[in-house]
Amino acid sequence: MKYLEDLINQFGGLKKGIATHAALWGNQIYTPEFVQGIIDALNSKNEEIKTAENTSSRLKKEGRQMETQYQAVADKIIKMAGGFHADSREQMFDYGIKLPKEPVSKPRPEAQETVALKDDTDGQGFIVSTNGDPVANNYEWEKGQSANAADLNTIPEMKFFKYTSKTSFVDDDVARGVRYFYRVRAVNTAGEGPWSEAVSRVQ
Secondary structure, eight states, X not given: OHHHHHHHHHHHHHHHHHHHTHHHHTTSSOOHHHHHHHHXXXXXXXXHHHHHHHHHHHHHXXXXXXXXXXXXXXXXXXXXXXXXTTTOGGGGGGGTOOOOOOOOOOOOOOSOOOEEEEEOTTSSSEEEXXXXXXXXXXXXXXXXXXXXXXXXXXXXXXXXXXXXXXXXXXXXXXXXXXEEEEEEEEEETTEEOOOOOOEEEEO
16 A cells, blocks of 8 residues: 555655664664564555555455346346246235336316516516416527517517527527417427417517
8 A cells, every 4th residue: 555655765864864874873762673663564564555455346246246147137037037927917926026116197288378477687688487387398489570660469480489498588690679378388209289468568
C-alpha cells in the first residue's frame, strides 16, 4: 500500500541518518536496530495486505464466474416453472418470482384543453400555456396570424406550430401590432383529444 511504502521509505531515511550520526544517538532508544524493527513490521503488514488483496481479487473473479454459471441454471428453472404454470401465473409467487406488471393503457384524452396567453416578462413574446390533461403524454399546438389585429372573432388559418410534453412555453416569434391565435389538443398513444378554442393576443 502506498501509504505504508511511503512510511517505510521515511523510516529508511531516518535509520540511515541515525547510523551516520551514531555518536549523537548513542544514549537514545531510537537505534538503527529499533527503527529496523518498525520497518520490518510495516513491511510484514504491507505484504499481508497485498496477499489479502490478491486473495480478494481471486475470490471476486471466482464469484463472478459462479454467478454466470448458476444464473443460467436459475433462468432454466424459471422457464420450466413458467411452462408448468402457464395457466396460473400467480403460482410463480410460490417460487419467489415477481411477475412483471401488466402495462396500464391510458384512455384517449377526451377533455377539451384551454389556452392562456400573457406577455413574456421581458416584454417580447407570449407565455403560452394550457391547463393540462392527466392522461396526456404530449400537446400539439397550432398557431395562426390574423390579417386584422382588431378582429377578435375571425379565426385565421391555423398551422402546426409545436409538439411538446410541456404545458407551457414562450413564443418569441411575434411581431408587435399583430394578432396571433393559438389552439392545442392533448395527445397520447391512444389518440388525440379535441382541439381547444382558439385564443388570441396582440403585443
